[in-house]
Every structure is written in structure tokens, then in C-alpha cells.
Amino acid sequence: MAGRTYLLDTNVISRIMKDALGPDALQYRARLRREPDCEIVTSVVVQCELLFGLARRPSPRLQTAYELQMRQIPVLPLDESVSTHYGRLRARLEQAGTPVGGNDTLIAAHALALGATLVTSDTEFARIAGLATENWFQQNP
Secondary structure (H helix, E strand, O other), rough: OOOOEEEEHHHHHHHHHHHHHHHHHHHHHHHHHHHHOOOOEEEEEHHHHHHHHHHHHHHHHHHHHHHHHHOOOOOOOOHHHHHHHHHHHHHHHHHHHOOOOOHHHHHHHHHHHOOEEEOOOOOHHHHOOOOEOOOOOOOOO
């Protein structure tokens, strides 16, 4: 039986790409060792953001790091269940006067549709009711 599903946000993958042997990457791998039955995925929206960053500031080193990292993480497409969550979520946030950026709303909706925990260091997601988030890069996770 598989454990929890974690959807990695852009900032998580980016931090691991920037320094594969640095403290963030080591914390990431240590976290995976503590929960070996978990499923790690990401959203096609995250992939779009990463590719935009690489196109904006081309770097052979980061391109290679991206390719290596993304071989290990399934990229899930958006489906109809995501659009249902997105519509409700965006309306609720706008009515409350606390909108979240468009891509982040899609990422949150994707995590909600999957029943996944969003792994992120972006505090903006804390405003989304019902969205489970974790920051694996805190000093004492």
C-alpha cells in the first residue's frame, strides 16, 4: 500500500536543482528516506514554471540538473477534477479578498484534486483552506 502523495512545488525542485549536494537537497533526500512508501509527483504547471525559468536565464548546468531531477519525478497533467477545484478555489479566494497568483491557484487545485500534500516554502498557500502543505527545508521539519 502506497503512503502519502506529495506534490512538489516549483521552489522545491528549483532549490534541489541549484545545488544537488547542498543542504536543501540533503534535507530532501533525508525526508524521502523517513517515508519510503510516499509517492512524489509534480504538476505540469510546475514544469511550465521551471522551463520558463530556464528559458529566461539559460544555464547548461541548471538545464542538466533539471533533466536529471525531472527523470525522477512524474509530471501529472491537469484533468477535469483539477478544473472543478480551481473554479471553486479561485472564486472563494477572490470573494475573501485574498487572491493567489494564477499558477499557484492551479498548483493548489491540482494538489487538492489529488488529495496530495503540497511541498513548498511559499507561505501564500497557507491561505488556502483544506490544502495540506509542508516545508521540508525548515531547520526542524
